[in-house]
Amino acid sequence: MTDPEATTPHVRITENPEHSRFEAHLAGDSAEPEGSADGELVGVLAYSDDEDTRTLLHTVVGEEHSGHGIGGELVARAFAEARERGRRLVPVCTFVQAWLERHPDQRDLVA
Numbered sequence: 001m002t003d004p005e006a007t008t009p010h011v012r013i014t015e016n017p018e019h020s021r022f023e024a025h026l027a028g029d030s031a032e033p034e035g036s037a038d039g040e041l042v043g044v045l046a047y048s049d050d051e052d053t054r055t056l057l058h059t060v061v062g063e064e065h066s067g068h069g070i071g072g073e074l075v076a077r078a079f080a081e082a083r084e085r086g087r088r089l090v091p092v093c094t095f096v097q098a099w100l101e102r103h104p105d106q107r108d109l110v111a
Contacts, residue, residue, distance in 0.1 A: 011042065011070055013077040021046045022077055024061070024070045045074040045093075053111045054082060055090040075099045079106050 010027040026039035043061035047054050056078060061070045075096050082089050088111035091097050100107060 011073060012039070013073055015077075015081065020048060022074050022081075024074055043070045043074055045071075045078055045096075047078070053088045053090050054078070056093050056096045058093045059095040071095055072099060076103075079103075079109055082109050 011024045012027045014023050014025070015021075016023050022045040023041055024043035025041055042065040043059070045059045046057045048057060049055075056075070059071050059074055061074075076099075078096075079089065081087075087109075089109050090111050091100060100110070
């Protein structure tokens with residue numbers, strides 16, 4: 001069995017509504033408050049909002065951080081936020097569509 005800590009960098013996922021996106025930052029060692037972005041920006045999930053739906057447009061993770069699960073963490077956070085807020089999602093992004101194939105339990109949020 002492999003240690004997930006060995007291959008997955010510690011990231012902090014935050015929502016940046018000003019830029020209509022979720023952001024993944026490398027987590028620093030500082031005791032920053034939850035929700036603050038304290039490290040290098042390594043990935044984003046961009047969205048656009050309508051009254052009742054959020055369209056997930058595209059997911060980008062820096063090449064050197066690709067393949068470590070960061071994109072999946074961004075998508076999982078977007079789905080968790082939608083569930084908490086009672087919002088429906090429109091997955092335009094092909095990465096999000098592929099993520100849904102692996103997480104069919106989240107399809108109830110798709111508009």
